[in-house]
Amino acid sequence: MSKLHFSFVFVVFGFVSLFGQAEVFLPGEPEVIEVPLAWRGHNLGAGARLEWVGNSDFLELVPALRPGYIRWPYGNPANNYDWIAGLENEEVFNLKWAAQFADTFGTRLQAVVNYGNGSAEEAAMLVRFCNQAGEPWESLRDSLLGHPEPLDIRVWEIGNEVTTAWGFGWSWLGYQEQIFGQGGEVLYNLSKDEIDSLYFYGGSFPRRGWVNVEGGLNQRTAILGDLALSAVATDTFVHLVEFPHLDTTAPDAVEVWLIPDPDSGWAASASQQELYNFLTDDAHHLPQGEYHWDEEKVFIHPQTGIPDSVVVFVEYMSVGHDGAFDFLDAMREADPEISIGYCTRVSDGLAAQVGFVDDFRSHLPDFIVEHPYATNFTFPAAANGLYEEMIYAARVKRDQLLERQQLWNERAEDWQLPDTPGLAVTEWNIALCDACPADHPFRGIGGGLYTASFWGQLVESAARGELDLQALNHFAMLASGSNFLHLFHVNDPGGFSIGNEGWAALMLMDVIGDGMVLLDSVESMPQVELYAPDSTTFSDDALLLWAGFRQMDSTWKLLVLNIDSEHPYDLEVHLPAGYRADTVTTFVYSGEPSDTTLYFEEEENYVGAGDFTASASPYSLSLFAFRQIPVQVDVAEPVRLDRGWELLRISRSGNRYLLFIRSDGPRELQADVLLPDGRHLMRKTLNLSGGEEVFPIELADVRGRVFFYVH
Incomplete structure (x- = not known):
């Protein structure tokens, strides 16, 4: 089971990665x-x-x-x-x-x-x-x-x-290069093109012999004939073949063996060859007069009857598919x-x-x-x-x-x-x-990163x-x-749990499930060194990015994958001109690359600016969510830096405006608010104390652009 570690942190962005910084420029009119x-x-x-x-x-x-x-x-x-x-x-x-x-x-x-x-x-x-x-x-x-x-x-x-090599277990045909019989003799040599052709055109295939246990096959399904159990004594046993139809014209299209008192313990430990040799031993073989068949069923009726607990083994030609x-x-x-x-x-x-x-x-x-x-x-x-x-x-x-x-x-x-x-x-x-063992990397953050990637x-x-x-x-x-x-598991006891790939799927769909925005303006992408199969090295992007935008409330969501298992990276996020981010909520899903230890962190950071720096820890998925808010800055007169104060910017949320002003000490300023036609709406006195300060101005029932004259 994965080891989970949660932390919930409320901090301000400020960490600077020593290993590189990418930049992403969000489009002004995102195509969702x-x-x-x-x-x-x-x-x-x-x-x-x-x-x-x-x-x-x-x-x-x-x-x-x-x-x-x-x-x-x-x-x-x-x-x-x-x-x-x-x-x-x-x-x-x-x-x-x-x-x-x-x-x-x-x-x-x-x-x-x-x-x-x-x-x-x-x-x-x-x-x-x-x-x-x-x-x-x-x-x-x-x-x-x-x-x-x-x-x-x-x-x-x-x-x-x-x-496929395991197709035999569920279908009338499959593909392995050879099908084996008694003593390891090759009954059939198969070619892939021959089998693929059968898939498209249909036809016939022998359900005889055995193949290697590969993929989803097991010891039973790697034997191509049908195995059944006659649990009670009877005169006639009727077997419905797994892969009809049967060839009713060829006298040797079906063969039957009856195996009394089967030793299931021995069978479970026997090799495929040993098991097949035992099932098809001559001592178990029925003469043709003791069974017959139609297109779907084999009717088995030996002269001496069938005792209880007998294994029935049937090989046949499966035709007419x-x-x-x-x-x-x-x-x-x-x-x-x-x-x-x-x-x-x-x-x-x-x-x-x-x-x-x-x-x-x-x-x-x-x-x-x-x-x-x-x-x-x-x-x-x-x-x-x-x-x-x-x-x-x-x-x-x-x-x-x-x-x-x-x-x-x-x-x-x-x-x-x-x-x-x-x-x-x-x-x-x-x-x-x-x-794979319980602590294999597939079961940890690696599986999550691959899923989202x-x-x-x-x-x-x-x-x-x-x-x-x-x-x-x-x-x-x-x-x-x-x-x-x-993605998800239900067990008793233990109830419901989210798997390592489930967390990644939830994060990815949270970002793109409501609409995806293609990011075409990503710069300064950090690189990670990778080994090719021939042991040479090459470099590729350390970060993968996907974005979604919800138009109803102007919410951006960014998913950042850092595939570098050792180094963190920064991502400078630039909003479109005229917009700022409000509070950025971050959810980070990371872990130890070598095992199943997982870490979860949540952060909430007030930004209030047109760009911000997000951090991607090593081997992690990070989801950043924030609203895009228009910034309206119209100044009737250029800012005079030599006056001892500076108007830094003006931001807007609804009818509330925030004036960001920096000064060298206490002073009083006036802020006049004007409409584009010159009409004066209001004046507010601003009492500065020194340093950087924020002054709110409420403008009820005002639509469109306004101008601020600060003096």
Whole structure:
């Protein structure tokens, strides 16, 4: 668990950094760019317990996150998720409760359809159920969800990470270079282009043999056949295969083994090869006459019957699967207005296959899904104490996405596509690392800095038009436990808590969630030295800045990230001419880069000037909030410095004016207030004592400009 340290300080700005000072010039007429729901997205899974999602502390905090699209049912489990069966479990975040959650917080769902063992027709039915008005859909929604209104889901993904090393666990296909059999023999050699082609076109795949445990696979799911338990003695056991359909024409399309008295303790410690050898031992193999099958079920009926507690192992050829092209056609017919994306990249090798480009053009998606986890960059950086490089990885991943967008821009021209696919970054995080120790830097301020850095840079690139970003979903919003991947945690005992990445997300969305202002005038940016993978060094910006402006009350908010783990920096903030800041409220989130110690500080500082200096401590996120107040200074006569007094400035808040005057000793002055047409409004006597003083003047019911004549 992170160690938290809070301090609440009320001080005056005055600290000067010895290591550099940047300057930011805020625009006089800020263009406030809306950050749409699609760029403020999250993942919240169908398996989440309803008691977690219904936690009162969590629900109270959600509005502060300004939540965007909620990706559901999310991740690998979406590949074979049965949404209708899910509605039967009222204790989890099924479609009924997900729709209610989105409606409560003014956002929408974003859906991943079942590609793994579903069909194009089933996906199209889900689209109609969610989006189509009229009957029978309104009655169906009323019956199943408790309300007849369409859910209006706009963004749809066809599967999740299907053609990956771990895709086998949830889908009819996956990709590893080899699939192994008895004694380690290679049953199949696979190529990535071959598997990617199957994703797009559909087809058949053998659910036979075993693969290495990678990604989300475990010992069970790395064995490609189906495992089931016949708990009671029976004459016939009926097994519904995980990935239909079965080949009913080939006599050897299905094989069955029965394993009596399984030793679960031994199985848990056995290697993949040992476990597979045991399951497929000849002594356990059934002759073909003792089972048969149809398109979805295997009927097992050995002559001697089936005793209780028998493990059933079935291998088969999985055939007749729709491809992503089929899914897109069916879903687009169901609702032509939705945005649809493919979850598999198109390699140059696949693009070179005869006819592929023409087929892709005919089944053109709105976007390609990307999941830029940064593990390959951030894990070695953390292990070697390269904490700045760990955060710089967010820029590397951002740049890679810009390159992917540029690739599709070029392909759109070369392939003569009618439109250019955008990108949907529907899962991202600093790393995937379930085995990371409890005090790993990912779980501390480093995870927070990466979260704000990557998210902020992606939104900025999209706002600048560099990236056609059709979805951006942090992984993930809420879970039990303490995994750094989740913004918030609900545990019993312990209740609700904000994770290290949750603090960063709240700070970023507090700044840009109500409207983002692009900062194009930043000067004298301090640099931090970084190591490249080849051990050479280079320099990059030590600070990252994002701004938001709330027009209703002229409030600026600045988020400053200092990725330098050793040095503090100053930031000189210059307001537009004619304006000053009032009180600046600062919230600082920092910590120890090497572990999970976190620090929180709040400061409140009166400024009253047109510029001020803000400080960014090492390895921190700092949020500065202040109102921009007009300053009206009109002096009818030039200030005479040789008189022993000096009018420094005049500021205004509403109908109250403040005259700042410095003098060399006691004296009496007069302040005349005039309208632009020369009419005299009032005179006030100012009794100076010496030094710098402030004199208030109240002007009720006065609009427009006024002039001050001080003498």
